Amino acid sequence: MRDETGGARFRTGARCIRIQETASNPKSVRGSGLPHIQIVNLNQALNIDDLRRIAQRRLPRVAYEFLERGAEDEVTLAENRAAFERIRFKPRTLVDVSGRSRQVTLFGKTFGAPFGIAPTGAAGLYCFEADIALARAAAAAGVPFVLSTASFVALERVARAAEGTKWFQLYMSKDRAAARALVTRARDAGYEALIVTTDVPVGGNREYNRRNGFEIPFRLNLNNALDGALHPHWLVNVFLRTLLASGVPRFQNVDTDVGGRIVAKNLSEFRARREALDWTDFAWLREFWPRQLLVKGVLTVEDALLAVRHGADGIFVSNHGGRQLDCAVSPIEVLPEIAAAVGGRVGIMADSGVRRGSDIVKALALGADMVFVGRAPLYGAAAGGEAGVRRALEILASEVDRVMALIGCTEVAALTPECLALPEPLPRRPAEAQRAVS
Secondary structure, eight states: OBOTTSOEEEEBSSOEEEEOOOTTSOOBSTTSSSBOEEEEOBTTOOSHHHHHHHHHHHSOHHHHHHHHOOSTTOHHHHHHHHHHHTOEEOOOOSOOOTTOOOOEEETTEEESSSEEEOOOTTGGGTSTTHHHHHHHHHHHHTOOEEEOTTOSSOHHHHHHHOOSOEEEEEOOOSOHHHHHHHHHHHHHTTOSEEEEEOSOSSOOOOHHHHHHTOOSSOOOOHHHHHHHHTOHHHIIIIIIHHHHHHSSOBOTTOSSTTOOBTTOTHHHHHHHGGGGOOHHHHHHHHHHOOSEEEEEEEOSHHHHHHHHHTTOSEEEEOOGGGTSSTTOOOHHHHHHHHHHHHBTTBEEEEOSSOOSHHHHHHHHHTTOSEEEESHHHHHHHHHHHHHHHHHHHHHHHHHHHHHHHHHTOOSGGGOOGGGEEOSSOOOOOOHHHHHHHO
């Protein structure tokens, strides 16, 4: 919202940020000529969309659209939300829910809520050292955090900087020596699980990125420079702070010899090597990764069964948040049949399109063991750094708790399809798909 001076003022849990953005009020920080940034309090963000709107005001277009948009015509992006909205609850009444619990146990650990923070590349565009802020907020909430290969902070630093459960997401290349080196770093740093993202043999067609000049190799153009200057909070507290602290942002974990600078042409070559990956590469990983190993990007029963066959401990039912293949099915649509086929044999995670605690409850009722959110905590990061991420997680946790109470459910394990009114009947166990991969 705007205050009487024309500045922008945002309230977040522990802190609030008031920014003077108008040329008519050019306050400065310590006489440097940079915009004056005043810390205030941010509790008026009542839902994730409130945080999204704050993030949109704060971020230059190139950063906001990289976060918010999907592939091509964004059919999948829209359908991810529509698929959740078609599902209705069937609440039970006069149930004692006074002792309800959001806790869930997964891979032998108990978590404070049935959701975690999904891996998000280039999170450092949204706040300074965002990966550390995300990890710390997840630890405070008692939920898992997944660090992306494409982070601006080295995986070792994140591991040292934050307590809690940390998993590492792997963009694997066909170069096994480089892949082994990266995975060994994650193992030695203490990451408890390895998440292999498999739905990126090639990059999704994100036309807005090219229009905005956000590509790898990165190209800075006049429009981006002007847009950044018009967003002083981002310019000072994210871009310039990162530049002063560590120089040009780098993908610190990418398995390339050049150190992963976002302006490096070698990163295009790294991406190109992904299209040669197959299940033999996953089986090779399984041989030397000693901890939990999951496949991210599963949307069919056939692939879920193949993951089980090749030794996966879990799967992510995911369409990459609508950012890869447009017109792909939404995870919530195929989750029931996948859960019917492999539930109880591997851990089942779900993501894509989650904006409310009600979405999390729906996915849990349809067979997910845990739900992961990507955009929501990044909205919080852009709105208020670590405090903003904590606020996002608080909002989701409170919504999950409220929905469980309103539908008459006291524990996550009691969430079943009987809690829901579905647009189509649940499928039976797909025996023909099991035979196809046996």
